[in-house]
Amino acid sequence: MGLIISLLNHKGGVGKTTSAINIGAGLVELGKRVCLLDLDPQANLTISLGLPRFPNTIYEALRGESPLVPYPAKDNLDVIIPPLIFPVQKWNLLMKLAENIY
Ligand SMILES: Nc1ncnc2c1ncn2[C@@H]1O[C@H](COP(=O)(O)OP(=O)(O)OP(=O)(O)O)[C@@H](O)[C@H]1O
Ligand SMILES: [Mg+2]
Numbered sequence: 001m002g003l004i005i006s007l008l009n010h011k012g013g014v015g016k017t018t019s020a021i022n023i024g025a026g027l028v029e030l031g032k033r034v035c036l037l038d039l040d041p042q043a044n045l046t047i048s049l050g051l052p053r054f055p056n057t058i059y060e061a062l063r064g065e066s067p068l069v070p071y072p073a074k075d076n077l078d079v080i081i082p083p084l085i086f087p088v089q090k091w092n093l094l095m096k097l098a099e100n101i102y
Contacts, residue, residue, distance in 0.1 A: 017044045028076045035070055037080040041091050046081040049073050057083045059090060062097035 005023065007016045017040070024034045038045040039058060054071050058080050061068040070078030083090060 033076045035078040038082050043082050054081050057081050059083045059094050
């Protein structure tokens with residue numbers, strides 16, 4: 001059974017991304033399988049991990065245009081990446097689609 005941990009705060013720069021990466025890495029160290037979902041259009045988590053642009057992002061998956069394909073960042077650590085080029089219209093639509101999964 002999986003456990004979902006969400007890190008959200010309206011205030012910027014309070015350590016959400018840093019916490020997500022480090023909690024994820026810590027859980028991997030403890031032998032857990034982790035999937036990090038990056039829903040931030042800034043894609044700081046994805047960029048911090050040095051992950052490449054990937055055609056299947058959370059955006060296409062939420063629109064039903066592609067399967068949800070996690071990017072294997074390292075053993076036991078997958079990442080769902082956001083679109084790295086992100087027009088405002090896409091952001092609004094993503095948030096609307098994401099309401100259905102929260
Ligand atoms: N525990 C900490 N101690 C000191 N500095 C930290 C700590 N956590 C994060 N930082 C630093 O604070 C800055 C903001 O962190 P981070 O990017 O994780 O915040 P964020 O909440 O995700 O920001 P944003 O709202 O822009 O997405 C970064 O420079 C990061 O290195
Ligand atoms: Mg962040």
